[in-house]
Ligand code: FES
């Protein structure tokens with residue numbers, strides 16, 4: 001199979017890669033670009049560990065082909081912190097012990113940020129629905145919900161001040 | 163110093179909630195899990211799996227796969243030897259079927275190729291000639307006469323003759339006379355339960371990267387709950403010496419018991435050995451579910467008798483477990499745990515394990531116990547309903563407590579069940595009104611604790627901070643717990659300690675992270691290591707001050723003179739900064755400042771004769787200069803030196819001591835002195851060959 | 866002498882006894898003495914056992930001393946998840 005050349009933007013930086021036509025975006029990120037923050041838990045769109053943003057939309061990168069990233073803007077967990085300053089969501093996950101083994105965490109953080117970007121003040125119910133596609137086997141979801149809500153409150157506060 | 167005895171103590175650090183040390187790496191995507199490793203020239207390994215639940219493998223033709231461009235190695239069971247102990251052979255046969263495929267998904271061959279597409283294509287070219295056989299997947303069916311036989315000749319000596327060949331072991335626990343107990347009951351209920359072979363379901367599939375070099379040395383990076391055990395299994399399977407195989411545990415994306423053994427690691431090593439290149443294998447989720455260990459499947463009968471007022475008169479359980487296609491002893495745990503929460507006069511459990519055409523069982527959260535307890539607790543609940551009794555009160559009434567003869571033999575020490583039940587009773591949730599559709603349940607459970615072999619190395623760094631090296635993969639935050647315990651013992655802040663999980667070449671043997679043992683056992687090793695470090699530092703401080711070792715004690719992270727033997731003025735003088743500079747050019751000239759000289763070098767008023775010379779012959783100074791970080795001249799120059807007086811404060815700006823020690827935590831195991839790991843001075847002055855001069859963890863140097 | 870309690874299915878291998886007495890000062894001495902006095906126990910001991918001494922469970926702690934009068938119970942080799 002002939003490789004395809006793809007030009008894209010990842011976390012604000014221009015990126016080019018070659019990939020096979022049947023290669024997933026997740027495999028491209030992990031195996032070709034060294035961005036191993038997104039994880040493969042299932043490869044079938046069930047666990048959400050591979051969540052990334054594609055043109056502002058939350059996707060399971062295991063269900064997206066690398067070739068589909070042509071001309072797209074991609075955001076991954078690696079771009080969430082600004083330099084050495086953690087995003088409020090990241091900080092809240094540490095403060096609220098919302099992770100244990102942590103393998104689901106990158107996907108959950110990307111997904112939670114996607115929600116807070118469109119709804120800065122989600123109800124618990126809306127949040128649980130939104131994160132229903134992200135499986136965590138260790139932590140128990142309550143702490144995750146509490147952490148996201150804490151981060152949301154902090155981000156709203158910062159916005160109000162600004 | 164016995165750690166076995168519990169004594170009440172005010173904790174300063176344990177019980178606080180510090181930030182977990184792996185937090186930032188995990189929220190930024192930087193943490194390295196099993197599948198995140200890579201190596202230059204790495205090949206992709208893929209495994210061909212049986213589509214049949216039970217089939218004889220008549221032949222495997224790999225020629226076409228080997229001929230495919232980009233394929234660097236193809237292996238089958240023929241590439242492995244035949245370990246002579248049953249346990250290792252079963253693990254190996256589970257990783258690569260030998261002669262028969264025993265379950266759907268059983269590995270039959272593997273390839274290593276330059277990329278995933280080539281590896282996949284190569285698998286399609288492997289021809290396996292199967293003769294399918296009748297299969298059995300249900301434990302009761304497997305125990306019935308005439309059932310398809312999964313493996314011949316696997317029954318242990320404890321299985322009575324005449325049973326199905328699938329029955330591999332039998333066990334029995336308990337005491338008293340259940341029949342007599344049932345006769346005294348007002349109500350007896352007997353029920354049958356089955357539980358499925360559910361999977362641990364960790365989010366991270368198994369992954370490993372193996373690299374075997376031409377000289378036989380090998381490195382293995384994998385996600386596991388016990389890399390030392392991985393080394394044991396893989397070196398036995400590959401016919402290697404353990405010293406030549408270094409295993410590094412990655413961050414682990416959940417295990418729940420399922421990562422306490424190997425599935426792909428020996429395969430990756432064999433492929434790498436054959437191909438001469440690193441090989442990475444990452445399981446798909448489908449492979450995880452088809453070919454890695456779920457828990458046992460079970461079929462259980464429970465019979466319990468109870469009086470009208472809620473006293474259990476007798477309990478009996480028949481437990482039939484299947485650990486899949488290989489013998490498994492998990493039913494023994496179920497048999498012991500089933501009734502262990504209760505104080506019973508008459509109790510008996512009978513356990514059987516049978517082979518079925520299912521994946522080989524792996525541990526899963528108190529393996530074997532929840533299934534049996536689930537059955538027992540259901541029957542107790544039904545009795546409560548029947549007799550109109552409160553399920554919590556009934557459990558309180560029958561709860562095992564200190565002095566209870568447990569259903570599996572030992573007499574319990576204090577076990578806390580009554581206190582737990584009382585706390586549940588007092589909790590608002592226990593009486594909160596229930597909304598429509600809500601329910602409330604209650605169950606007791608039981609699990610053991612068995613310590614296990616643990617090795618910790620604790621180093622005081624050159625700047626006084628501390629590194630703790632442990633050998634158990636951190637599943638739930640144990641690095642934080644271990645750091646906390648070290649901080650507590652040493653009396654220094656948690657932040658000044660970093661605990662890491664070392665590879666198998668860097669530390670003594672550690673048992674697997676299993677059975678809830680790590681915080682307990684590795685914690686004990688850490689506490690011992692910290693206390694040994696303190697003892698050593700106090701001894702060195704005593705030498706520096708020229709006072710007796712027992713006149714130094716460790717307080718708030720510092721060695722301080724103490725006790726009746728301590729010269730009263732040491733602290734005062736040090737506070738004035740006199741023990742400061744031993745460099746000859748800064749020394750007060752002889753005769754010019756005699757008083758100060760005496761204070762510097764003869765802190766003890768009881769010192770006889772000439773002020774002690776601090777020349778190069780003084781072992782204490784050897785110690786310090788060995789640090790190459792300023793040595794003795796920096797002794798009390800830390801930021802705290804002025805304030806803390808004579809304290810040698812950990813965390814002071816210059817290192818004072820270099821210290822390494824390992825501790826073996828299995829209580830009762832002989833302590834292993836390790837002369838090679840001591841600071842430079844000991845290396846020179848101690849004779850490692852002479853047991854008398856060997857330091858031990860129990861303060862032999864105090865003699 | 867150490868009195869060792871056996872679990873149910875081991876008793877058949879020890880002439881039906883629930884408790885057996887052996888002369889031993891440590892776990893290893895006890896296991897060796899048991900296997901010698903009751904060869905039927907040897908296969909299980911070789912496969913591995915845990916030992917409870919006064920309610921504390923040991924695994925592979927061969928040199929742990931057994932205090933006089935201690936309650937000693939043989940248990941299957943413990944594993945966990
Ligand atoms: S790996 Fe993409 S959803 Fe699970």
Ligand code: FES
Pocket residue numbers: 099100101102103104105135136137138139365415416
């Ligand atoms: S923390 Fe382990 S899966 Fe979520």
